[in-house]
Amino acid sequence: MEARLREVGGAAPGGLARPALEALTSGGKRLRPLLLLLSAGIGAPVWEEALRAAAATEVLHTATLIHDDIVDKAKSRRGAPTTVARYGREVAVATGDYLFAEAFAALSSIGDPRVIREFAEASRGLAAGELEQFRASGGPVDVEDYLEHIKLKTAGLFRAACVAGGTLGGLSLPQIDALATYGQALGLAFQMSDDVMDLVGKPGIMGKGIGTDLAEGTVTLPIIFALREGDAETIRRVLATPRPDPELLEAGIEAVLDTDAVARTEAWAREEIGTALRGLEALPACPERAFLEVIAAEVVGRDV
């Protein structure tokens, strides 16, 4: 997968090759390609096709991250400057567009329109989600808005990766539906867990989280819960302040952690994981299914 992604980046024309290559090799965990390949492996795919689709999944994901960082004006990601921070928004727009087109070019070479449709639908959701995150900044968000948003931004591509894999593996429609249930619920849990880690820090790493969401005015599920139960005034002040100073941000994180918002969010994520695991029961017992179960179990309290 790494070699394929390097190849895709290096094949980009002219000034796009460097930013594309950097974005594609900046240390993602390749979770979406893994989901696609495991889902495919439950059946009997043409592996070359499955590998191509798996790489396209990551290319599409990377294109979205590059454009997200333009929308969010993000300076760094995974410890490195974002494409927009390093090369400016002109290069970032074009690099994202190129990778997006490259993903669909690769998918079209597989020749299964159902696979392309899955990713096109997911991409439509990703684009809609880009803007909603921006518009929600600082404003009120309720649980339904949040769920809708993370379905578009995260769960849609997880789902598409699983469905595409099952399709390429030649699974039955009920089996592909089961993978869709798994992928969507896993994606929701993944995002909830991510939102918790932004507040409490990553497992195995000392110290608190960095409160990026609070600082950027992004209202996540734990923040919604904390606004209802805790010191809403402080939390709202942090959300409404562009670039809050460290003390204010720290006060905001404390205000969230003083409630049971994190525990409630983790409980919700665990429920989603339950849904994901029940989905897998419709699939034949095999090493790939066992691996998908392990991934689901790892997502709550994960570092993937």
Place this chain on the structure above:
Amino acid sequence: MEARLREVGGAAPGGLARPALEALTSGGKRLRPLLLLLSAGIGAPVWEEALRAAAATEVLHTATLIHDDIVDKAKSRRGAPTTVARYGREVAVATGDYLFAEAFAALSSIGDPRVIREFAEASRGLAAGELEQFRASGGPVDVEDYLEHIKLKTAGLFRAACVAGGTLGGLSLPQIDALATYGQALGLAFQMSDDVMDLVGKPGIMGKGIGTDLAEGTVTLPIIFALREGDAETIRRVLATPRPDPELLEAGIEAVLDTDAVARTEAWAREEIGTALRGLEALPACPERAFLEVIAAEVVGRDV
């Protein structure tokens, strides 16, 4: 086509519907859908599929224009504010991404991977072309660079529209190749003609062109010729000046028009039209082919 495009725009989620609708209904001439439908009509398409693909062509084109205007920081297009000028770059990035995904979702519903591949390849070129235009600003560009650039930015989608139409019409491979030749040559001539009109004004409209390309530092074919033959110093000064004042810009336009750069560009465009028309000879005589011939003849000195 207009009703379909309004439908696509209106179906966009949340904050994307208004910008999407405005961009899709801002008065484009729908040349690309027309090329697709005429090419399809040479054979025997499923018209519902051809119409869907034709609309997707325009949606894809519109997505590119929206992102181009971010890259070029353009304030207006077709007499109206650009999406980026009216809604900011966050909304413009997301709206373009949404329309791009929407186009591929529509294409995937047709179920012919060859059609999707054509547009994915063209989109890859469009993205590469976005950046090259930006990078060329103010710098030296030669004829080969220019041709490569307009192949990516303009001719690629013309070609894809013709090839997709021929494919959906069930034409033979040699016939589809002939349409590819036609589409590509037409696109090149179209862009050359556009570049001339930027300097001499549009037919039927009094007065000179507005010199947008010179003002933005974009080196087009007539400008390349004029740099070789005329007052290169003045032209270079205009190209290198961000937002040149009206006198300087006027001097730059004059410096180009004092050479035979426009005549040479028009001659090149006519040669491309010759190539386009020769391509059509491989196709059966029919009203659609005659219409494609008329379009080619109109492109030099056109207003489409």
